[in-house]
Amino acid sequence: MSVREFRVHEWSRHLGRDWRRASAIWTVFLLWAVVAVAEDAVTEIRVFPDRVSLTDRQDKQRLIVQARLHDGRTRDVTGQAQWRLLNRQPARLTQHTLRPMADGTTSLQITYAGQTRSVPVEVKRSAVELPVSFSRDVMPVFLRAGCNRGTCHGASRGQRGFRLSVFGFDPDGDYHRLTREFVGRRINLAVPEESLLLLKATEEVAHGGGERFTVDSEPYQTVLKWLESGAAKDTGEVARPVAVEIYPPEVVLDGGSQRFLVRARYSDGTDRDVTAMTVFSSSNPTAAAITAEGVLNAGKRGESFVLARFDSFSVGVPVIVIPARTDVDWTGVTAHNYIDQRVQAKLKKLRVLPSAVCDDATYLRRVSIDTIGLLPTRAEYHAFLADSGPNKRRRLVERLLQRPEFTDLWVAKWAELLQIDRIKGGFFGWLAKNYNANVGIDQMVRELLTAEGGFFRDPPVQYFRRVGEPTKLAENVAQVFMGTRIQCARCHNHPFDRWTMDDYYSFAAFFAQLGSKRNWEDTRELIVFDKGAGEVRHPQDQRVMPPKLLGGAVPQIQGRDRRAILAEWLTAADNPWFASNLANRIWAQYFGRGIVDPVDDVRVSNPPSNPALLDALSRHLVDYQFDFRRLILDIATSRTYQQSVTYNDSNQHDMANFSHTSFRRLRAEVLHDCLCQVTDSPTRLGGFPLGTRAVQMPVASMTTYFLETFGRSDRETVCTCEVDVEPSLSQALHLINGETTWGKIRRGGLVTRLLAKYEDPRRVLEELYIRCLTRKPTVSEMEDLARLLEPVAAREQVMEEIFWALLNSKEFLFNH
Template sequence: MPSGFPTPALLLAFAFPALAGASESFEKARVLLETKCVSCHCLEKTKGDLLLTAREHFLKGGESGPAMVLEHLEKSELLIRVKLEEDDDEIMPPKGKPLTAEEIGLLEAWMKEGAPWPEGMVLAPRPKTALPDWNAPADPEIAGIEAFPKAVSLETEADFHKVLVIARFKDAATQDITRQIKASVADPTIAKLEGTLLKPIKDGTTTLTLEYRGLKMEVPVTVKDATKPRPVSFQLDVMPVLTSSGCNTGSCHGSARGKDGFHLGLFGFDPQGDHFRLTRENPGRRINLALPEESLLVTKAIGTVPHTGGKLFEKDSAPYETLVAWIKSGAEYDQGEITKPTGITIEPPQVVLKGQDLETPFTVKATYSDGTDRDVTTLSSFSTSNDNSVSINLRSGLSTSKNRGEAFLLGRFMTFTEVAQAIVIPKKLDYTRPELPEFNYIDKHVYEKLHKLRIIPAPLCDDETFMRRVFIDVVGKLPEPSEREKFLTDTNPKKREALVDELIGRKEFSEMWVMKWAELLQIRTFNNGPQQVSYKAALGYYNWLRDRIAGNRPFNDIVRELLSSEGGTFSSPATNFFQIEQDTLKLTENVAQVFMGTRIQCAQCHNHPFDRWTMDDYYGFASFFAQVKRKPAEDPRERIVFDGNGEVPHLVTKQPVKPRFLGTKTPDDFGKKSRREAMAEWLTSTDNPWFARNVANVTWAHFFGVGITDPVDDVRISNPPANPELLAALSSKFVEYNYD
């Protein structure tokens, strides 16, 4: 190599900004360790029981002894292993090229200085691919860089936020560049950046500046109560540890009978009961207040005591520290009203990855009822819908691209669940984005999704195929020979649009949609004593629906009238909806599934593991229907539906539950409205996004054979829409068209 030219090791070592207060030798060693060693010796993967993420871990070592012996460097296991011959089974790193003499020299130089280490620094794996210098020339293919979170708010002494940065390319691809950027805090007396973690120092506001290859962005930072300690909460800290570690799943202690004599509420639905079982069900067994570190709850989790569930996390990890701190504080249950989480976000929300083995970290941020937020990544659990395309570490949220395809990455914290979308495309693909005409707003969203997937859309079908399809889809019949001949010989360039407009005006169009919604509403006759629906009642119900759809009534008006209806099943046919299903809980589930496309059945017994619904949501929504009563009319074939008295008790507390809109708050005041009237008004309003989205999705599924979310009546966070932007646009247009 020419004299004076920087070697690869030095290029790598200087490709990243040094931390304030960190020695030059540490920074060079840090880059080598994070790119060559830490991926196998971190909390997520601890080979040989050796951690290399903090200085004390080097000194402690693993199964083979200390990784670093400062008094006798020749006894340092790390240096011994990296100097072995390439064909030796014990060489480190075990895969890839061995360290060069120059790289080994960097490690030795750092150790000879006493292995200086910035306070609070925790090493993390860096991408194994070549890492470009942040100060390299601008890349014309990069459209911009994006940081997560977009604004940072730090409250209390222990608060922190992990900062992620991705590059978005002009071809829609993305790449994680978090550890390739130059980062600096404008006022380092207010906040500090330790690795990728931003932590508070003192109260105030500042900015975090991020630079990469000529691109620059700023993230506002606010620090409040920087010296105020944050007490450990059983509900906000301990319960998330139990959930993210899998302790309260159905296959472990969350099963109906528990596991090995210990039972927890499934997915954390009963925190008070869990606290009792941990602290007082078997006093002194699971919690040791005198020696918190010796508590069975802790020792089983870190594997020092035999545990059927195996080792869950490492000693000195964040979950370990949380459990020990809680026990040291007295293992108390939270007193009085506490701040509760109101939702979470998983970031980045969408990535498009070119090639295999690309790593992208994801974070989870929780927002709370007092307006604060918190990075809860270490308290969350992760999963993937398609491990063949994208895998994700269940605890850390670090994803890895695999084969071409699409995956939804699910993050769960307490009762909240959100997903991020990940698309993997081949690194080298013979693809050029086609120039396609956009006939409407739908084309724009479809083309964009196809572009991300690198799929060329099929060409337009011929007139004969189009005519057959549109007749079957719009009016449910084949065209007459004369209609076919007329259309095929028509030279009008807009004849397709004209045909669709003409078919929508036919009675068969409305009749087909009456039939479709009659099926969803289960309009039918049956004779089951008090639950009977006579032929006359069913026919009246069908005619009521037909008249409103044929009369072009806004669909939200139809549903509002249906759900708030009262009177006789003959004189007020819409009341048959409440006659067909008389069980309050099943009626509640039907309303959610038919009009919102969501299945809330799981939340009857426990918080939904893969959706947002809790038991409070379930029984709160059921309370709207608790007062629906029925009585005989003069005609024995008719029943009268009216609102009386009634409450729904919570399965756990056995106390009546106040009415609560799904996914939102309890109504403050009904005024003169009945519970059902208030519910019907909310369900069909713009305050409830699921109604318009569901109707748009059902309509799309009719014309295309599959919903944007499929099945159409199984809308949940873990079953997201294939094209969320398209579904959002369709539902927005549906509202804009006055639900027509």
Template sequence: MGASSRSLTPSSSRSAGSRWRWWARAAISICSTRCTSYRSAAWRDQTDLRGARRGGKWELRAAGLLLCGLTVLAQAKETVGSIDFGRLVGLQIQCGAARDASAKPELRLTGADAREQLLVNGQFSGGRVRDFTRDVRYQVVPGGVVQVDPTGWVVPLANGKATITARCKEGLSAALPVVVERLQAVVPVNFANQIVPIFTKLGCNGGGCHGKASGQNGFRLSLLGFEPAEDYEHLVKEARGRRLFPAAPEHSLILLKATATLPHGGGRRLDTNSMDYRLLVRWIAQGMPYGNATDPTVDRIEVSPEERTMPLNGGQQLAVIAHYTDGSVEDVTRGALFEANDKNLATVDGNGWVKVFAQPGDVAVMVRYQAKVAVFRATLPLGAPVEHLPTPRNFIDELVFKKLKAVGMPPSDSCDDATFVRRVGLDITGRLPTPAETKAFLADRDAAKRDRWIDRLLGRPDYADYFADDWSALLRNKRSRATQARGTYAFHDWIRDSLLVNKPYDRFVREILTASGSVEQDPPVAWYHQVRDPNAELEDAAQLFLGTRLKCAECHHHPFEKWSQRDYYRFAAFFSQIGRKPGPQPDEEVIYHRRGNPTALNKKTQQPEKPAGLGDAPLDLSPDDDARQALADWMTSKRNPFFARALVNRYWKHFFGRGLVEPDDDLRETNPATDPELLDALAKYFIDRGYDLEDLVRTICQSRTYQLSSLPNVYNVVDKQYFSRYYPKRLTAEVLYDAVNQVTRSDSAFEGLPRGTRAVQLPDDSYNASSYFLAVFGRPDDSSACDCERSQDASLAQSLHLLNAKEIEDKLTSDQGRPHLLANDQTRGDDAKLRELYLWAYSREPNASELAAARRYLDKESAAKPAVGRRLAYEDICWALINTKEFLFNH
């Protein structure tokens, strides 16, 4: 139920039979839920339907609604389909370079350190492939050449040739020749290639251990091993070399600590029987060589398989191959790190074994070895029959329905007109449709009426007001002091005006990045008042406009991305010529181009870096060139792989409640989209249409995907990624505040602004301090470029505020409020007035049972308190409606 601070006990100013009786309110509240309790698990979790009128009638009805939701979930589990693999027709063993079907199917292990992770694939008559690596028995003939454990891990035992045979319980088998050579060859250990990955795998150089800036107990390593030369210095030469003992390697302090032979704060990290332990002993015995400058380094890594369709509750073994600069390859599976991006869908252990659960979806596993990353993607289809799909209206539907068919996820039906008119009104303008608008829309029989309604909404100033509120927060339009009001007002007005005239998005961003002068001359310079140095400017610009988080790369190679410190400082160089001087008013600045070579000092190399776009070559710019113009050219180029994708993903999340990539500003190789084809298509469409924001909104809202019902069927109740239904989302703080005002017919009063100003029209964050409602419901304070600053989490404080706050009480009891006006309206009957109230709150009329319950409550209260009972009853009914999930959520 909703939240507020309205007293749950009779007011001292009213009789014991006053309208503050909780049970009556709960009954009306239950009445208005209309089965919304089972629209999603989140709704059930946040709705308490047990409050009931004496006699248990409403309690029984509420229990029925809740049971209905649980039944849907149970049916989904019982009727979930499964992937039809067909008949198993063959097995195949893959390894090393032979993972390419065209390569020679032979495993060659050279040297004592050689290891190999086998992959065994089962091939089915339906064309699908499933992992059998741990479902077969391995046999080596002749024995003694190699050992293969049940996970498919191959260890050489002696020089020679043999054949590995994998046999499954169905009787099929596959064979792989293996050659072991130079097993006794003494090969110098390379510190960077072989020793540092051990520390990374064991977690020794993580941020919570020796990898933090200050180290741990006097011993420091570079974070995740990104600086092996520094690690060598700390390990071998620091503290007079006391950590290593070449004369008796097993007694080296680092091994005694890691094996917990001596007390170690990190506990036991290494087994004396492990390959890693033996390699460390050998390295120490060899005199701790660092390696030669000519030794090959890792150029890239690949994971096999790269993607796979997996059955629910299935498993998949991964294998990781490192490609070196000299063309050689090495299996590094047991030295790599693995991490799943959604722990609700899958887990992965240290050996690369991926275990997926019974939740359909797409999951990615990031694989990292040294500074290189790769990604394995798994699709976990539901496998239900998809017999009938709606006719697509545009490319969005074509791609979404294609995905739904592929994963066996039947979509919900289309939402009804009443749901649509409210949903799209809230999503485009942030406000509820009026009863007159709703009734006209419902009465319209034109098949194109939804498209016309979308166009009407986009043509209203409310659209610009609403989206300007979001953009203002992301662009840090923050007022720290009263003297900054002129700047925040000007910037907000500029954002709103840009949206009002549908300024192309590439131009919108260019004008922000290249802004110069005072806020009076060029309002976007206000952005530079909040991001005040090149590092903050590059980080905000990259996160907001490119969907790329670069903060980590300031100090070290990005742990989840390909970006290095060099990439970071090259990007920072674009902002190196920004000059600042006092403006015409207190606390204002003038931003200007400061003549000079645009460079940024690389903290690692202590060398200047020229400006360069991410992944691009450095630019040669003259001192008179404003590097920000070059940045805008690169960023808004149609060839830029980040710019359009970041925006369409952000807008997709606005309308659907979750992005194709989550978080919506973290687009990276290791965090792929749930539907990459759709994300690319949206970005291409946005570019081809001239970066037209209104057109993008229109296209999304016109799609059948957006217009699907939020009510799940027996299959897609488990869907969290595929948009087979509309995901209900709680109204944001500003929209909810305005909606309460609309229903109760109240005006907002914000200091310094005209009475009636909507919460979505507030220019900056300063009003949060004066509005407890906005603060408690999570309005952001405009301190970062991340949308995560806006909190959509439910809390007890929110519930108490909607239920019991004096602010809500004042809106309900106002002489100019809707409850008072309805109670005193003698021209209409109660049924008509109740229908109006429901239309305001839900954009629908009450059903027969809801209408009858409300009417009985009105009659009862009127009879009990003839003078004031009807007015109090209308206040109660209005209060009950704004505390339901049907009101608090956009569905």
């Protein structure tokens, strides 16, 4: 009797009831469709880029035209629009691409569906032929053609002796390896087109990596020109890209295709159309496949994120593909607060209808598990169902948030992230004390990051027990407090994100001046202090890296503790990472999935599924002065959180947009505590008093087979992936045959007590159901089970079996 089966029954009833209304909608829809086929109302046309500047003889810029329809869909109308260049002297237009002719200005007029846009065009230095630069022009070729991928020449040993820096983090090294490492082989300056580099890339000669580009392609021509000009090393300052833009910024397709453009801005103020040098990828090729040239083709309904990589930049565009001609009925769907508004706005774009609101009992169970890590008691169940006052769900959440178990749950979560691995020194206690006192998390983090002193007297100092490893500390701070993983940039520029090696080592520099010494009064104690000296060096050229805030500025240090500056920046109200990471982690606790998911892997190529929602949540968290409880109240009382697990046709494939509640297995500690709770049989854990719950355990070493099997965090890393909620065979077997379930049923003696208390076994059944599943048995369940309980002699045994079955049911093991 899985939850799913049970719910489907309810759903089919719901369908049958409304045939009359459905047919009315159908009629309206048909009428609308007839009109729509005749003319999709174009509300706006947009031209990208909106101004063009051509600054040397080889410069060029392609343009695209996108139309927005009345319902938010977009179309690529580049081919259908009328193009007119007002003054043909400065530039010429071929295949939607502008190329320079002479210095001057002109304007490009583009007309579609009665709307006209004008694009100013400026041509300068049209006679200047820029020399091909290795770092600016040639390096992007290796990224685009895939030469420097980690599986090819980017591997640490290269391929067949030829290595390129992975994703091009080391242009100087690559220049050396291409031109001088193996003199006479890779390039041929006497006959440039016979350079092995080109012969291999075009597969003119056998190449393990196959054909990377063709002779008539832009990459080939760029490399050839560089060779023809003598394969010179860059001299002086070469303009480097400072920003990369992708157009169009938003795509909603119901079929057809959309071309993308990528433009890079350079440090000398120029810009270039680098579409042909960009690597495109789609996160969901079934919904939206993208070609190497940047043309996206709509596939099946769904969402995708198109990622464009150029140089060390990654930029992306969310793409929505909806079925042609769909509409859904939003009657009765309300928005309780700002959360619902943003979730529903996204769902409307996707033409997805959210599920209905769940019943009171389901809500009670769900919010109790998520908020306090325990099931509602029988008394709570009855009280809540009997409550007929207004806002009873809100009042319930408010009550739960004041429970000490709420604190326990979050302290346990933070203990994982801070990798608390010892009881001595009171780090765990410090955390619990702060939480109980409702100290703002920003203040806690400031205290933590600037901690100084001895391990015993100043508990947060223990966070710096890995004091000698500034890079590790930097990685952890970035992952825990900013939700981004910078580890890749330790050895090479991050392939799917913005982080470069410079960013990495500059960020690590904040922890470079930490020192430690023994306390000579008590030699067990380590004292951590700010040495005021010490630097991090770049491993490639041994440069001293000045502390630079990740994605931020180079701060003024002037004798201050670097960590204090970091902590101030991190917890400032306008820090783009901190609040949104916290909000996302809180959200994930209540939905089993972050808006950015995994919650500690924010990157350009893993964008939030609903940026507006995440933004609103983080803004509210800042406004609430980082009071978790207030944000949780908003979340738990939103309609979105109260949605049923039952899905409809439109939202059954939705995983990321919170259109229905998803099934979530209880995490190890919570499941353990719930088992103890419903069986009245606590486990003694690690020498703590009987009744101490698993979430209250300060360290991971106090464990049981049960906790390990169900994926409790070992706290070996700061990754949220340490907590494993994936079901496994050993979990199922342990529940079925293992000592825990049966042992607890027997030791708790609950069945015996209940049978003694109630004469009617039906009352006992009801109580067990309420305890385990927070609901009464259905009529058919009651009938079936009562029949089994008729023989009085076997009653206790059968009742225990039923209890066992309930504890093994998915409805118990999952939150829903």
